[in-house]
Amino acid sequence: MRRPAPHAGRTWPTPASPTPTCLRLGEAATALTAPGSHLTVSEAAARRHFTDSSHFIRAFKKQYRATPAQFARRPT
Template sequence: MGDLHPLPEFSASTADDFQGTMRSVALEDTAINDMWASSSVSTRGTLQRAFASLDESFSAYIRRRRLEEAAEALTVTGSRLSVSEAAALWHFTDSSHFIRAFKKQYHATPAQFARSLT
């Protein structure tokens, strides 16, 4: 009996296509789920394999993009976005997790980072 759901062939360009798609969405869980539903990729594991040839996993890419968006929002002139609001807006489980991830990427807490650029 043949495979009902053959795995698509992946290359770096496939991962690039998904990265382009991810840049165009708000990086919300619902948008990511919509992307899965509209693609030929049946599972996250399949996409993880597509990213395997790159320097960054799919999960790391999503986390990095969310942190980049948060960093940009925190440094907008006149922004009154709190760290807790930023954590919730970019789908981190809580403020502590967001602060740790942010500090790992930017070597400063979100508040320190915002103060240094405003």
């Protein structure tokens, strides 16, 4: 009798299924660029449940190729 592979039944993130971090970063980007938004980077990170602002900034920069502050200042 064959044993199932150790990864059997697990699902892996694909481009079609973004990771929770990717979703939270997208929500933060939307909040930072919302009309009339005066969120600081630390507030945006905390509202999206990032406990460490530096981790939030690194992850944001990796996804959007700009820091959250640079992204918020971009013209729309």
